[in-house]
Amino acid sequence: MTDIERVDALDKVTGRALYVYDLKFPGMLYAALVKSTVPHGIIKKVDPSRALAREGVEAVITGSQLSHVRAGIYIQDRTPMAAEKVRYLGEPVAAVLARDLRSAREAAEMVEVDYHELSAVVDPREALREGAPLVHEKLQEYHRYQEIKPLPNSNVANVFRLRKGDAQSILQRSDLVVEDTYTEAMISHAYMEPMSVIAWWNPDGTLELWTSAQSPFAVRNLLSKALELSESRIVVHVPYVGGGFGGKAGLHLELLVALLSKAVGGRPVKLTLSREDNFYVAPSKVGVSAEGKVGLSKEGKILALMVNYLVDAGAYADYAVNVGKTMGYIGAGPYDVPNVWIDSTTVYTNKPFATAFRGFGILEAHWVVERLLETASRKLGVDPVQFRLMNRLRPGSTTSTGQRITEGSGDLAKCLQVAADMVGWGSRKSSSHPTYVGRGVALAMKGPSVPPYNSAQAYLKFNEDGTLDVSVGTTEIGQGTMTSIVQLVAEEFGIQPNKVRVDLVKDTSRSAYTWQTVGSRSLFYDGNAVLAAVDDAKSQIRRIASKVFNVEEEEISIGGGKVFVKGGSRALDLKDVVMGYVTANGNVIGSPVVGRGSFVVPDLTYLDSQGQGNPFPVITFGAQSVEVEVDVLTGVVKVNKYVGVFDLGRVVNRGLAMDQLVGGAVMAISLALNESIKFDEGGAILNPNLVDYKVAEIGDVNDNLIGVFLENPDPKGPRGARGIGENALLGIPAAIGNAIYDAIGVSVRDLPITPERLWREIRAQRPELLEV
Amino acid sequence: MKIKFRLNGRDVEADVHPSETLLETIRDRFEITSPKGACTQGVCGLCVVLVDGEPLKSCLVLTPEVQDSTVTTLEGIKDERIETVRESFVEKHGFQCGFCTPAFILRTYTLLGRKLSREEIREELKGTLCRCTGYKAIVDSVEEALIKVRE
Incomplete structure (x- = not known):
C-alpha cells in the first residue's frame, strides 16, 4: 500500500485547526476553579462574597450545590467538586463564573474556604496499614461495576487476582528463585492542549458539549448515567484534540461544566485548565510498586512467576482500578509461563487521582517483568536474548489468562532477533571510564484492554460527483487513524484519496459510533467497520451494475473509480452508478448507495475469578532494544540508539506507523529517565508546571531511532493489520534498565532513572566505579 | 491603557490592562488562534509570534511593550x-x-x-x-x- 498524505495536514500546518481551547460562543462565561489548600479535610465553610463582589463575576457555584450528582467510571466515588470533604490538595471545591477568564481566575483567589483538617495518607503503603486515615469512609456504599470490589473500611479500591497453575509450590521447587522490588512514579500525560470543555444547554433540555476528549461516545454514555439523561439528549462535539495519551479517555470535566452551565440557566460555560490546574485537577498516570519473584529451572526455563502490585490511584478510582487489573492480567506478558500468581491491589491516597495512560498498566508491568527476567537470566548465566527466545509465547502456547496464541498472532522470535541484531547485540562495546556503553533488550506485548462488547460502526455515502463521505467514531488525537481510514476506502474503490472525506471532527448525533479512542484499537475496530461498510456499498454497486450490463453480480468488478464486467471492455464511471443508474428513457436502476458496516469480536470473554479468559481482540508482539551510554560520575544516561521491531500484520500507512514508533519511543525514554510528579509529605505537587516537570525537549534525543515492521497478517485485522500506538512504549524503560546493567553491572529498580538516583545506586552497588 | 501596534499587516488599537499579555490580547481581543498557551510561563513556546521580525514568546510579553511594533502570527505571513x-x-x-x-x-x-x-x-x-x-x-x-x- 502506498502512503497517502495526512488528511488533517492542511488544517494543522496553516494554524486553522481549531481545538476546544480555541472555541467561544456568544454570551459565554468562563469558569475558574477554587482549589483545596489541604490534602484531606472537612469543608467547614465556603464564603464567596468577596469573589461575587468583583466586577465581571456572575456566579460562584460550590461543590455542595452539585453534590446530588455522582461520577466515576468503575466506582461512583466522586461528586463533580468536593462537597463535604476534600480528598487531595488541589481538589476543586467551588467554581467562579465570570464574563472573562481573567476576572474568573482572579475572583477564584478571593473565595474563602475553611477546613477542618484531617490526617492524610500520601504513601500507598501507608494507605494499606491498619488504622490508616480513610480516604473514603463510605466506600462500600458507592455504586460500582460488579467486577470491581472495594474492601469496606479500608483504602483498597480493588484487588485483582490471577491464578494460573500453582506458582507458590512450584517456586519452592525451582532451581533458582530471583526476587526484587520495583517502583514507578506517577507521571503527567503533558498533552500540549490542556483540558478544555464548553457546555451549553438547548431550550429543549438537550445538552451540547465541546470537549477535548478522546472518546466522545464514552463521554456521552458516562454523562448520561451521571445526569440521568438519556444518551439521545446529549450531543458531544470533539474538534481537533491537542494530544491525549490516555489522559482524555473517559469522563472528566464535562460533568462539572454541564452542571455549571445548568446553574446559570444553560448559558455556554467554558472551563480551560491552566497548566498548573491540569497537574492537579486533571488525572495523571498511576504510581506503582511491585514485588516480583520468578522461579527457573537450571536450563533457564521459567517455571513460575509471582508479582504483587500496589497501584496508587490517588483520591479517586477513575480508570486506575482497571489499569491495576490490566497490569495484573497481562501476567507474564509475552512469556510462556505455566504457573503465574498475580495480586494487583489498587489503593486510594490523598493525592490528585490517576487515570489511563498510553500502555494502560501493561506498560507498568513490562518494567517489572522484563527487569526481573533480565536479572534472572544474568544470574543463571544465560544470554538474555537466548533466554527470551527460549521462554517466549509461540503458536499453541497460552498467555497468563489462558488465551491461545496462533500463527496469526505474529512472529515474536523474529522481532527479537532483528532487534538484537540491529542494536549490535554481542558485538564489542567501546567503554572508557567514566563512560560505559551497554545494550539491553525487552519484549513487548499488548492488546487493547477493552470490554468484550466494545464495537465500532462506520458508514459511507456517495455524492453526485462520485466522491464519498465516510464516518467513523474514532477521533483524530494526533495518531493519524483518520488518514488510514481514508486510505483504506480510497484503495478499495481505486480512487484518489482526495475524493474521500472523513469526519475529522466528531458530533455524536451524526458520526458513526465507536466505543472509545483508546487501547490502540482504532485501526483494528474502526478500520474493520469501514471495510464492512465498503463491502456493503460495493454489493449495492454490483447489484445495480449487473442489471445495467445484464450479467451476474459476481461478474462485476469495482476498481480504478470504475465499475466493469470482469474480462470485458464494458465499464461505467462510479458516479454514473452510485446515485442510481439512469437509463436512456429516464428509468432508474437502483438507488443512491449508502454503505454501512460495523465490527465486534464475538468470542471475547470477561475474566473469571482466577483471572482466566480471552480479553484481547488482537495482540501486537514486538521487541525493543537500546544502546546506552552511562556516565558513572554523574549518573547521566544517554540513549545512543533505539530499535523497535513490531509485527504489525499489515502496515496500512508506513509513515504514520513510524510516527507512532518514534513518538512513542521518545515519550518512553523521557518518562524512563526524567519524568515524575513529585509530592511533598503533605500531598502538594512540587513540580506542577512544565518548568520543573521536564518532558523531552528537542535537544534531548538524537535521531538514532529505528523502526522495523514485520507483516505476518492477523486473520481478524483490517487487511491483516494490528495496532501500534501504545505498543511503541512498552519495553523501552526496561530495555534501558537492562542496558544500564549491561554497561556497569548496576541494577536499577525505580522509575524514573534520574542521574541522582542512578549515581546513588552506583555508590551502593559498585562504589569502585566512583573512585578517581 | 490604549496600545497601538501593527498586527498581521493591519494597524490595531486595544485598551488593555497593564498586565495583559500579548498572547491574551492576540487571542481574546483579535481572535487569532494559531498562538497557543500550553504553559503560559515561557516554557512550551507554542505562543511564539514575531515582534518586529523577532520570534518572541507572547505569554511573556506584556501588550504595552509592543506599542508601535509590528506583530505577526502565522496567519499574517504573506511571504510565499x-x-x-x-x-x-x-x-x-x-x-x-x-x-x-x-x-x-x-x-x-x-x-x-x-x-x-x-x-x-x-x-x-x-x-x-x-x-x-x-x-x-x-x-x-x-x-x-x-x-x-x-x-
Missing part, C-alpha cells in the same frame, strides 16, 4: 516561502496532534535562508515543546524546508 515550509511539514510528517505546529512552522520561517545542520536546527528550535512526534520528523521537516528554500 511559508508554503514551502508547510509542504515540508506535510511531506515529512512534522506534526501529529497539531497543537504545537503553528509555533514550529513560524520558528522554521525565521530560519529560512540559513544553512543549518540537524544539530544546529535542534539548537535553534530549543524552547518549543512537542509531546507527540519525538521531534525527529520535525527536524526532518525543517531540514527539508531549508534546503528547498535555498534551492
Whole structure:
C-alpha cells in the first residue's frame, strides 16, 4: 500500500485547526476553579462574597450545590467538586463564573474556604496499614461495576487476582528463585492542549458539549448515567484534540461544566485548565510498586512467576482500578509461563487521582517483568536474548489468562532477533571510564484492554460527483487513524484519496459510533467497520451494475473509480452508478448507495475469578532494544540508539506507523529517565508546571531511532493489520534498565532513572566505579 | 491603557490592562488562534509570534511593550516561502496532534535562508515543546524546508 498524505495536514500546518481551547460562543462565561489548600479535610465553610463582589463575576457555584450528582467510571466515588470533604490538595471545591477568564481566575483567589483538617495518607503503603486515615469512609456504599470490589473500611479500591497453575509450590521447587522490588512514579500525560470543555444547554433540555476528549461516545454514555439523561439528549462535539495519551479517555470535566452551565440557566460555560490546574485537577498516570519473584529451572526455563502490585490511584478510582487489573492480567506478558500468581491491589491516597495512560498498566508491568527476567537470566548465566527466545509465547502456547496464541498472532522470535541484531547485540562495546556503553533488550506485548462488547460502526455515502463521505467514531488525537481510514476506502474503490472525506471532527448525533479512542484499537475496530461498510456499498454497486450490463453480480468488478464486467471492455464511471443508474428513457436502476458496516469480536470473554479468559481482540508482539551510554560520575544516561521491531500484520500507512514508533519511543525514554510528579509529605505537587516537570525537549534525543515492521497478517485485522500506538512504549524503560546493567553491572529498580538516583545506586552497588 | 501596534499587516488599537499579555490580547481581543498557551510561563513556546521580525514568546510579553511594533502570527505571513515550509511539514510528517505546529512552522520561517545542520536546527528550535512526534520528523521537516528554500 502506498502512503497517502495526512488528511488533517492542511488544517494543522496553516494554524486553522481549531481545538476546544480555541472555541467561544456568544454570551459565554468562563469558569475558574477554587482549589483545596489541604490534602484531606472537612469543608467547614465556603464564603464567596468577596469573589461575587468583583466586577465581571456572575456566579460562584460550590461543590455542595452539585453534590446530588455522582461520577466515576468503575466506582461512583466522586461528586463533580468536593462537597463535604476534600480528598487531595488541589481538589476543586467551588467554581467562579465570570464574563472573562481573567476576572474568573482572579475572583477564584478571593473565595474563602475553611477546613477542618484531617490526617492524610500520601504513601500507598501507608494507605494499606491498619488504622490508616480513610480516604473514603463510605466506600462500600458507592455504586460500582460488579467486577470491581472495594474492601469496606479500608483504602483498597480493588484487588485483582490471577491464578494460573500453582506458582507458590512450584517456586519452592525451582532451581533458582530471583526476587526484587520495583517502583514507578506517577507521571503527567503533558498533552500540549490542556483540558478544555464548553457546555451549553438547548431550550429543549438537550445538552451540547465541546470537549477535548478522546472518546466522545464514552463521554456521552458516562454523562448520561451521571445526569440521568438519556444518551439521545446529549450531543458531544470533539474538534481537533491537542494530544491525549490516555489522559482524555473517559469522563472528566464535562460533568462539572454541564452542571455549571445548568446553574446559570444553560448559558455556554467554558472551563480551560491552566497548566498548573491540569497537574492537579486533571488525572495523571498511576504510581506503582511491585514485588516480583520468578522461579527457573537450571536450563533457564521459567517455571513460575509471582508479582504483587500496589497501584496508587490517588483520591479517586477513575480508570486506575482497571489499569491495576490490566497490569495484573497481562501476567507474564509475552512469556510462556505455566504457573503465574498475580495480586494487583489498587489503593486510594490523598493525592490528585490517576487515570489511563498510553500502555494502560501493561506498560507498568513490562518494567517489572522484563527487569526481573533480565536479572534472572544474568544470574543463571544465560544470554538474555537466548533466554527470551527460549521462554517466549509461540503458536499453541497460552498467555497468563489462558488465551491461545496462533500463527496469526505474529512472529515474536523474529522481532527479537532483528532487534538484537540491529542494536549490535554481542558485538564489542567501546567503554572508557567514566563512560560505559551497554545494550539491553525487552519484549513487548499488548492488546487493547477493552470490554468484550466494545464495537465500532462506520458508514459511507456517495455524492453526485462520485466522491464519498465516510464516518467513523474514532477521533483524530494526533495518531493519524483518520488518514488510514481514508486510505483504506480510497484503495478499495481505486480512487484518489482526495475524493474521500472523513469526519475529522466528531458530533455524536451524526458520526458513526465507536466505543472509545483508546487501547490502540482504532485501526483494528474502526478500520474493520469501514471495510464492512465498503463491502456493503460495493454489493449495492454490483447489484445495480449487473442489471445495467445484464450479467451476474459476481461478474462485476469495482476498481480504478470504475465499475466493469470482469474480462470485458464494458465499464461505467462510479458516479454514473452510485446515485442510481439512469437509463436512456429516464428509468432508474437502483438507488443512491449508502454503505454501512460495523465490527465486534464475538468470542471475547470477561475474566473469571482466577483471572482466566480471552480479553484481547488482537495482540501486537514486538521487541525493543537500546544502546546506552552511562556516565558513572554523574549518573547521566544517554540513549545512543533505539530499535523497535513490531509485527504489525499489515502496515496500512508506513509513515504514520513510524510516527507512532518514534513518538512513542521518545515519550518512553523521557518518562524512563526524567519524568515524575513529585509530592511533598503533605500531598502538594512540587513540580506542577512544565518548568520543573521536564518532558523531552528537542535537544534531548538524537535521531538514532529505528523502526522495523514485520507483516505476518492477523486473520481478524483490517487487511491483516494490528495496532501500534501504545505498543511503541512498552519495553523501552526496561530495555534501558537492562542496558544500564549491561554497561556497569548496576541494577536499577525505580522509575524514573534520574542521574541522582542512578549515581546513588552506583555508590551502593559498585562504589569502585566512583573512585578517581 | 490604549496600545497601538501593527498586527498581521493591519494597524490595531486595544485598551488593555497593564498586565495583559500579548498572547491574551492576540487571542481574546483579535481572535487569532494559531498562538497557543500550553504553559503560559515561557516554557512550551507554542505562543511564539514575531515582534518586529523577532520570534518572541507572547505569554511573556506584556501588550504595552509592543506599542508601535509590528506583530505577526502565522496567519499574517504573506511571504510565499511559508508554503514551502508547510509542504515540508506535510511531506515529512512534522506534526501529529497539531497543537504545537503553528509555533514550529513560524520558528522554521525565521530560519529560512540559513544553512543549518540537524544539530544546529535542534539548537535553534530549543524552547518549543512537542509531546507527540519525538521531534525527529520535525527536524526532518525543517531540514527539508531549508534546503528547498535555498534551492
